[in-house]
């Protein structure tokens with residue numbers, strides 16, 4: 001079953017159609033980059049996933065249930081809004097203790113979350129004294145209360161300087177590794193998301209342009225990409241590969257071959273790797289740019 005499914009969803013605010021017949025699925029155990037320009041409908045989609053809004057038409061399903069009708073489902077999702085707003089003159093620990101108490105979260109669990117999001121040294125500080133990046137961390141801590149199975153983060157890196165953005169992306173990577181929760185992360189700042197996500201939904205003007213596993217999308221849109229290959233004999237395989245006209249470069253990186261090939265030849269290249277099975281231990285597909293993929297998806301539809 002999909003974690004999230006939108007079936008022909010429309011959402012209207014007075015005379016603005018924020019979503020227009022949006023259909024997509026998000027597979028289980030994925031980290032999804034939810035990508036689109038300003039006003040595309042990302043926040044509206046997230047609020048529908050959270051059950052804060054009800055669609056005008058169509059169905060929003062999370063684990064097969066409609067969140068706006070089902071409190072249990074809502075309780076299994078953690079949400080960080082785009083700009084978390086807290087009272088400025090309260091200490092971080094007082095705020096989090098209060099939020100934890102409302103949700104009946106134990107002190108031990110709260111301490112674990114505070115440690116995980118890197119707020120240990122900030123707990124005595126007033127919210128008003130925190131940088132934007134640390135306020136985002138408080139927002140992430142809040143979204144983690146109650147051990148959600150799905151985390152929905154609306155633009156977690158928006159309005160942050162590069163160092164703070166880096167910090168948040170590294171934190172998301174840790175959360176994914178440590179907690180293994182599914183995540184949906186909206187953004188229009190694309191490059192960083194490439195490091196954490198393995199799935200994407202592209203949206204523009206309330207319309208879903210495409211969605212799926214990044215590995216499949218990169219192949220489908222033939223974006224620039226490289227393969228990383230572990231070989232039983234790196235030199236022998238390298239010599240064979242460099243002869244192929246569609247292979248642009250073969251580099252050796254810590255015993256692994258990084259092979260860059262012309263877009264459009266992925267299938268023939270993968271067939272070749274099958275044929276070379278005796279020399280190939282394993283391979284993975286790496287992209288060079290999520291931004292490039294985004295451009296192609298948007299251009300492909302316009």
Ligand SMILES: Nc1ncnc2c1ncn2[C@@H]1O[C@H](COP(=O)(O)OP(=O)(O)OP(=O)(O)O)[C@@H](O)[C@H]1O
Pocket residue numbers: 013014016017018036037038039040041042043044045188
């Ligand atoms: N409560 C509301 N009332 C009226 N219009 C709204 C409301 N919420 C969203 N909209 C409109 O719906 C459209 C989609 O907005 P949404 O916030 O979902 O986009 P977004 O992709 O999250 O954009 P951003 O990146 O700027 O946050 C926009 O035109 C927005 O102005």
